[in-house]
Amino acid sequence: MLVAAWELQGYLNLSLNNLTLQKGQETLNEHQLIKEYFSDVGSAYLAEQGIKVPIGDDAAIISLPREKESVISVDTSISGVHFLETMEPSDIAYRSVSVALSDLAACGATPAWFTLAISIKEYDLKWLSDFKQGLKDISNEFKIPLIGGDTTKGHLSITIQVGGYIDPGKTLTRKGANVGDLIYITGYIGEAMAELDQLKLGKSSSSNKNRYLRPKIRFGVAERLLGIASSAIDISDGVFQDLDHLCKESKVGAEIFLKKIPTFLSKALSVEEINRGDDYEILFTSAESNKGKINDIAREENLSICEVGLIKKGSKVEIISAEGKLVETPSGYQHF
Numbered sequence: 001m002l003v004a005a006w007e008l009q010g011y012l013n014l015s016l017n018n019l020t021l022q023k024g025q026e027t028l029n030e031h032q033l034i035k036e037y038f039s040d041v042g043s044a045y046l047a048e049q050g051i052k053v054p055i056g057d058d059a060a061i062i063s064l065p066r067e068k069e070s071v072i073s074v075d076t077s078i079s080g081v082h083f084l085e086t087m088e089p090s091d092i093a094y095r096s097v098s099v100a101l102s103d104l105a106a107c108g109a110t111p112a113w114f115t116l117a118i119s120i121k122e123y124d125l126k127w128l129s130d131f132k133q134g135l136k137d138i139s140n141e142f143k144i145p146l147i148g149g150d151t152t153k154g155h156l157s158i159t160i161q162v163g164g165y166i167d168p169g170k171t172l173t174r175k176g177a178n179v180g181d182l183i184y185i186t187g188y189i190g191e192a193m194a195e196l197d198q199l200k201l202g203k204s205s206s207s208n209k210n211r212y213l214r215p216k217i218r219f220g221v222a223e224r225l226l227g228i229a230s231s232a233i234d235i236s237d238g239v240f241q242d243l244d245h246l247c248k249e250s251k252v253g254a255e256i257f258l259k260k261i262p263t264f265l266s267k268a269l270s271v272e273e274i275n276r277g278d279d280y281e282i283l284f285t286s287a288e289s290n291k292g293k294i295n296d297i298a299r300e301e302n303l304s305i306c307e308v309g310l311i312k313k314g315s316k317v318e319i320i321s322a323e324g325k326l327v328e329t330p331s332g333y334q335h336f
Contacts, residue, residue: 034151037128038116041135042145049112051147060147062113068165073103079156084199089127091213092158093134098215099236100160101142102280105219106234108172108226109164113147114139117161119154142219172222172284176231177250181285183309184294186218189239191264192278215280221305222282224297232284238275240329242283243309244317250285253314259322260308271319272330285311 039055046054050063064070077096079085087095097114104111116135135146144162195212225232233246239261247254263269286294291307298305312318319327 033128037132038135038146038149041132042113042139042143045139045143045145046147048143049145051113051145054145054147060113060115062147062163064165067168069168069171071104071107071109071164071166071171072161073100074159074161075100075103076157076159078158084196085156087199087213088134089130090134090137091210093131094138094214095134095212096158097135097138097160097162098217099280100162101138101217101219102215102234102236104162104164105217105222106172106232106282107166108170108222108229108232109166110223111142111144111162111164111219113144113163115147115161116149117151117159118149119152119157121153121155142217167226170226172226172229172232174231174233174246174249176229177246177252177254177285177311178230178287179252179311179313180288181230181311182288182291182307183243183254183256183283183285183311184305185235185239185262185281185283185308186221186303186305187216187279187281188262188264188304189235189274189279189281190267190269190276192280193273193276194264196278212278215278217280218282218303221297221301221303224301225282225284225286225294228290228293228297229284229286232282235279235281235283236277238277238330239279239283240271240275240317240319241277244329246283246285247311247315247317250311251315253312253316253318254309255312255318255320256309257320258327260306262304262306262308271327275330 034055043054050065051060052063053059053061075096077083077099083092083095100114101111139146192212192215195210199212222232231246231250233242235242240256243254243256258271258274261274263274294305317329319329321327
């Protein structure tokens with residue numbers, strides 16, 4: 001069993017003393033706030049996901065399905081760094097959980113639960129209500145409950161831990177790429193950054209259609225790639241940078257062809273634009289003999305899965321232009 005705790009330091013606390021907020025004529029303390037705004041997020045899925053003790057106790061207790069391994073990841077999103085301060089609270093919540101879930105998808109895992117640790121300077125009940133709606137949206141999409149977390153005062157920062165499970169020995173990792181494997185990318189590159197550019201100008205499509213606000217996480221296709229893909233990574237830091245991460249772990253090199261990379265609306269993007277990141281698609285490798293199976297998955301999932309390159313001996317990632325020339329590799333997103 002796994003254990004996860006919710007630390008009651010005073011929800012969105014202004015101090016470590018008792019926190020109270022006014023809701024009309026009603027006064028809410030931190031325990032009441034947690035109960036009202038967080039305890040029921042995904043509560044309908046607690047039994048389905050094996051949650052024996054949910055929010056409300058010192059720790060959550062999780063029972064894994066029989067003959068499964070646990071897969072866990074964590075991501076921190078900071079206002080002004082990982083998302084715009086002007087975004088709607090519901091989109092902040094949805095995006096923060098989805099980018100963490102993307103790591104589970106890249107492993108081929110099935111999602112089961114998540115925790116939330118949040119620090120915030122100022123807030124109101126409307127903000128909390130909208131934030132909760134975003135949590136509920138993604139909880140309902142993947143049938144995962146919120147099972148615990150932590151709260152404190154500070155610059156808006158959201159840390160999401162996600163947990164799931166997978167059959168023993170089946171997990172996709174960055175280490176399995178073999179010389180001769182083909183390199184594939186799901187979906188299209190550049191859509192999220194195009195949406196971000198529009199957001200910065202005060203223009204945007206609705207949240208549900210915006211790939212920056214609400215990334216599309218590829219659980220369905222990733223699970224079907226188990227036993228077919230030899231390695232995988234989600235594209236969060238940029239196509240070339242993430243391919244380099246995969247190659248380093250697999251101790252191989254690669255060549256990737258610019259003209260084969262599927263781009264948003266088939267636009268001609270520069271290498272810098274392709275490498276901006278935040279796509280949350282899956283880059284994976286597979287033996288050439290699996291081409292037919294991958295084409296079948298693409299057709300049945302109604303999803304573009306494009307062959308974009310080849311795993312080679314060596315340690316370098318070589319970018320090949322449409323003219324067949326080597327292109328200098330740009331840097332992707334840098335965490336520090």
